[in-house]
Amino acid sequence: xxxxxxxxxxxxxxxxxxxxxxxxxxxxxxxxxxxxxxxxxxxxxxxxxxxxxxxxxxxxxxxxxxxxxxxxxxxxxxxxxxxxxxxxxxxxxxxxxxxxxxxxxxxxxxxxxxxxxxxxxxxxxxxxxxxxxxxxxxxxxxxxxxxxxxxxxxxxxxxxxxxxxxxxxxxxxxxxxxxxxxxxxxxxxxxxxxxxxxxxxxxxxxxxxxxxxxxxxxxxxxxxxxxxxxxxxxxxxxxxxxxxxxxxxxxxxxxxxxxxxxxxxxxxxxxxxxxxxxxxxxxxxxxxxxxxxxxxxxxxxxxxxxxxxxxxxxxxxxxxxxxxxxxxxxxxxxxxxxxxxxxxxxxxxxxxxxxxxxxxxxxxxxxxxxxxxxxxxxxxxxxxxxxxxxxxxxxxxxxxxxxxxxxxxx
Numbered sequence: 001x002x003x004x005x006x007x008x009x010x011x012x013x014x015x016x017x018x019x020x021x022x023x024x025x026x027x028x029x030x031x032x033x034x035x036x037x038x039x040x041x042x043x044x045x046x047x048x049x050x051x052x053x054x055x056x057x058x059x060x061x062x063x064x065x066x067x068x069x070x071x072x073x074x075x076x077x078x079x080x081x082x083x084x085x086x087x088x089x090x091x092x093x094x095x096x097x098x099x100x101x102x103x104x105x106x107x108x109x110x111x112x113x114x115x116x117x118x119x120x121x122x123x124x125x126x127x128x129x130x131x132x133x134x135x136x137x138x139x140x141x142x143x144x145x146x147x148x149x150x151x152x153x154x155x156x157x158x159x160x161x162x163x164x165x166x167x168x169x170x171x172x173x174x175x176x177x178x179x180x181x182x183x184x185x186x187x188x189x190x191x192x193x194x195x196x197x198x199x200x201x202x203x204x205x206x207x208x209x210x211x212x213x214x215x216x217x218x219x220x221x222x223x224x225x226x227x228x229x230x231x232x233x234x235x236x237x238x239x240x241x242x243x244x245x246x247x248x249x250x251x252x253x254x255x256x257x258x259x260x261x262x263x264x265x266x267x268x269x270x271x272x273x274x275x276x277x278x279x280x281x282x283x284x285x286x287x288x289x290x291x292x293x294x295x296x297x298x299x300x301x302x303x304x305x306x307x308x309x310x311x312x313x314x315x316x317x318x319x320x321x322x323x324x325x326x327x328x329x330x331x332x333x334x335x336x337x338x339x340x341x342x343x344x345x346x347x348x349x350x351x352x353x354x355x356x357x358x359x360x361x362x363x364x365x366x367x368x369x370x371x372x373x374x375x376x377x378x379x380x381x382x383x384x385x386x387x388x389x390x391x392x393x394x395x396x397x398x399x400x401x402x403x404x405x406x407x408x409x410x
Contacts (some may be wrong), residue, residue: 058077085296125235129287158198179194208235237263239266338387340387346381
């Protein structure tokens with residue numbers, strides 16, 4: 001099918017930002033795509049508007065913002081690949097309106113985050129940060145006071161999704177009891193138990209770990225009111241999203257001794273790039289482990305993310321597959337070797353599919369295969385058409401009412 005791609009491969013422009021894994025770049029180069037650019041950093045809105053004008057596919061991580069202005073300038077853009085878990089950096093509603101497919105990698109770095117939470121838990125509950133600091137200052141601080149094992153302690157997990165469940169398994173393997181809280185009903189793994197409320201969870205947990213998305217419901221989910229309910233001497237770990245914790249309130253409860261420690265990897269405001277100045281009220285506090293948003297930053301995770309998202313972008317470009325899309329409805333498709341494939345993205349209004357079929361039937365165009373998927377706002381139809389009539393079908397489909405985007409794949 002590579003040789004049959006309708007749009008010449010040397011005219012397809014692909015842009016990868018933020019030092020995305022070389023595996024992603026290589027996938028497209030190996031398939032014959034020549035115009036593939038990889039940049040080490042993010043671009044601000046003004047620079048991105050200039051750069052994206054003729055781009056067909058773009059890959060980003062968390063720093064690049066795909067705003068409505070950027071999408072308006074991206075006249076040829078077919079898909080956005082978010083080489084990370086989250087998609088807050090992309091205006092999904094605007095992308096949906098324009099028929100731009102958005103992919104991410106919701107599972108690829110779960111192990112890396114879960115392992116780091118366990119590591120941070122051990123370091124904090126053993127008060128290793130204090131001992132490390134003393135040793136660097138030439139002080140031999142050998143004592144067991146306030147140092148504990150993880151075994152037998154209770155880990156409270158807020159958000160029992162991909163990372164939360166994997167963390168649950170690792171924690172139980174270390175002999176911990178696991179409580180979890182999620183807004184959706186979830187099947188517990190192992191011996192984990194669901195808490196009915198956040199208050200119940202934090203009041204019984206020795207360590208509380210956050211694993212929730214960033215939205216209005218999770219903004220400052222850990223605020224002063226909830227911090228008061230935490231078990232005295234407990235530890236908070238946030239490797240989820242910066243806006244989930246009221247940092248000033250957390251600093252207060254660390255200073256007054258209500259919390260024994262914290263590990264924070266994400267912050268409400270983060271520097272744009274490596275080397276930029278960084279300030280937080282948590283700096284200088286004893287038994288607080290700070291890190292620069294590296295929860296999923298391992299070689300393995302980045303390679304997995306590069307493999308996962310680049311495959312999704314590639315399959316969409318070459319076959320119209322939208323499996324895993326967050327905007328255009330999901331369709332998993334195999335190529336049809338004896339037909340030409342046309343993708344039709346439209347507003348999900350009554351009568352569009354009927355209009356498509358009527359228009360093609362009126363002109364005696366034979367449909368060899370047809371696949372449909374919809375969401376609340378978008379309809380996605382993939383048509384495999386008789387090769388002799390595909391050019392005519394393509395022109396007819398562009399004129400169907402409520403059409404957003406039409407693309408001939410091969």
